[in-house]
Amino acid sequence: MAGESFVLKGNICWSSSKTEVECVEGGCAVCAGGTCAGVWEAAELPDVYAGLPLIDCGDALVVPGMSDIHVHAPQYTFRGLGMDRELLDWLNAYTFPEEARYRDLDYAERAYTVFVDDLRRSATCRAVVFGTIHVPATKVLMNKLEATGLVSYVGKVNMDRNSPLSLVETSQASAAATRRWLDDVIGRYERTAPILTPRFTPSVTDGLMKDLGWIREEFDVPVQSHLSENLSEVKWVGELCPWASCYGEAYNFFGLLGPRTVMAHCVYSTDDEVELLRRTGTYVAHCPQSNTQLASGIAPIRRYLDEGLSVGLGSDVAGGASLSMWRAMSDAVAASKLRWRLVDQALAPLTWQEAFWLATVGGGSFFGFVGKFEEGYEFDALVVDDSALAGPRDLLPLERLERCVHLGSEGARLTRKYVAGRLIDLA
Ligand code: GUN
Ligand code: FE
Numbered sequence: 091m092a093g094e095s096f097v098l099k100g101n102i103c104w105s106s107s108k109t110e111v112e113c114v115e116g117g118c119a120v121c122a123g124g125t126c127a128g129v130w131e132a133a134e135l136p137d138v139y140a141g142l143p144l145i146d147c148g149d150a151l152v153v154p155g156m157s158d159i160h161v162h163a164p165q166y167t168f169r170g171l172g173m174d175r176e177l178l179d180w181l182n183a184y185t186f187p188e189e190a191r192y193r194d195l196d197y198a199e200r201a202y203t204v205f206v207d208d209l210r211r212s213a214t215c216r217a218v219v220f221g222t223i224h225v226p227a228t229k230v231l232m233n234k235l236e237a238t239g240l241v242s243y244v245g246k247v248n249m250d251r252n253s254p255l256s257l258v259e260t261s262q263a264s265a266a267a268t269r270r271w272l273d274d275v276i277g278r279y280e281r282t283a284p285i286l287t288p289r290f291t292p293s294v295t296d297g298l299m300k301d302l303g304w305i306r307e308e309f310d311v312p313v314q315s316h317l318s319e320n321l322s323e324v325k326w327v328g329e330l331c332p333w334a335s336c337y338g339e340a341y342n343f344f345g346l347l348g349p350r351t352v353m354a355h356c357v358y359s360t361d362d363e364v365e366l367l368r369r370t371g372t373y374v375a376h377c378p379q380s381n382t383q384l385a386s387g388i389a390p391i392r393r394y395l396d397e398g399l400s401v402g403l404g405s406d407v408a409g410g411a412s413l414s415m416w417r418a419m420s421d422a423v424a425a426s427k428l429r430w431r432l433v434d435q436a437l438a439p440l441t442w443q444e445a446f447w448l449a450t451v452g453g454g455s456f457f458g459f460v461g462k463f464e465e466g467y468e469f470d471a472l473v474v475d476d477s478a479l480a481g482p483r484d485l486l487p488l489e490r491l492e493r494c495v496h497l498g499s500e501g502a503r504l505t506r507k508y509v510a511g512r513l514i515d516l517a
Contacts, residue, residue: 093124093511100147101487121469124511155215155470156415157453160375160404166205170411177320190256198227245287265301290316303344312350319355336363357387378421380409388429392437402453416498419445473506
């Protein structure tokens with residue numbers, strides 16, 4: 091992903107550790123061929139970079155791009171609607187009927203245009219995306235995402251049981267379509283790649299899971315799914331897979347967990363399941379807005395961080411209504427406070443700095459060296475004009491960033507956005 095070389099001058103802020111955000115006021119972040127070369131005080135910029143084009147962002151904040159590691163593109167059409175049910179009823183009442191529409195390529199074209207345009211203008215630089223079971227519609231989504239310059243993993247969904255007739259495949263057809271799709275799209279794009287996407291255990295038979303395990307190995311692709319989101323779901327999986335020692339084992343048995351797998355939610359993971367996630371290096375996508383709106387529960391993210399699990403944030407549209415990663419950060423902090431107050435005072439609430447780390451480094455690391463302004467990291471950057479949030483009192487850049495975390499979706503205007511060194515069109 092060769093990109094441009096240039097210098098961004100502004101208030102450069104990034105996570106120097108899980109708990110600390112560093113800021114160089116009026117500093118220079120150097121992008122060399124799409125990769126970050128480092129951050130310097132303006133007066134200390136090394137001579138080798140002095141000749142590069144310099145983009146002066148004035149008093150703006152310059153922060154790493156954000157990664158949304160769990161979002162359903164086809165559900166963007168009904169975001170903010172039908173938020174009155176729990177997961178399994180919500181899927182049957184709203185989600186499955188909507189996703190069935192994507193058999194119609196014309197509908198998919200129109201719907202995905204809106205989703206991709208909004209994602210392009212958002213703070214999200216990289217995303218891990220669910221499509222639907224339909225291969226043609228999923229290719230439309232991939233083509234559109236590629237055209238934006240964002241980096242994404244996109245999944246054709248697999249579903250061969252407990253699904254309506256309008257949104258189900260036979261086991262063999264599902265595996266065969268997945269193979270053909272992978273043959274078609276692997277290596278076709280610069281910034282878009284396929285990800286295996288068994289919807290969740292209730293929608294996928296053990297037979298198809300087994301095939302997907304083979305396919306994962308054969309094509310060497312990442313995996314995404316849902317895990318331990320809702321109490322009725324967890325109970326149902328216990329009935330569907332009595333052989334599995336925990337819900338996570340129903341994926342792990344088929345080789346579907348690992349450092350290239352994202353499991354959304356993990357609200358009700360047992361001790362054994364947490365240990366399985368840790369041992370396999372599986373990513374947890376924390377989706378606080380969805381967990382709240384679907385009344386699923388509150389995931390113990392503090393515990394996952396303490397125990398060394400890999401964690402990032404997801405919007406989980408349309409379980410969550412908002413695509414905004416600012417909103418996801420604020421919701422992660424708020425949810426952790428409620429958990430601390432109501433559930434478990436042994437787990438301290440998340441700080442805004444930790445939420446910022448989750449949105450940038452935590453999720454970004456699923457894509458490689460992503461989410462920091464440090465040498466060797468891919469250069470994903472947001473130039474943020476927060477003047478709409480200004481008051482009578484001058485705030486430090488870190489205070490302004492803290493305010494963006496909580497108010498960004500209403501007052502942080504992006505003036506520039508770079509992904510792997512490429513300037514993204516925000517129009
Ligand atoms: N579990 C299975 N499918 C879905 C989905 O579309 N959204 C959420 N939040 N959970 C799921
Ligand atoms: Fe989801």
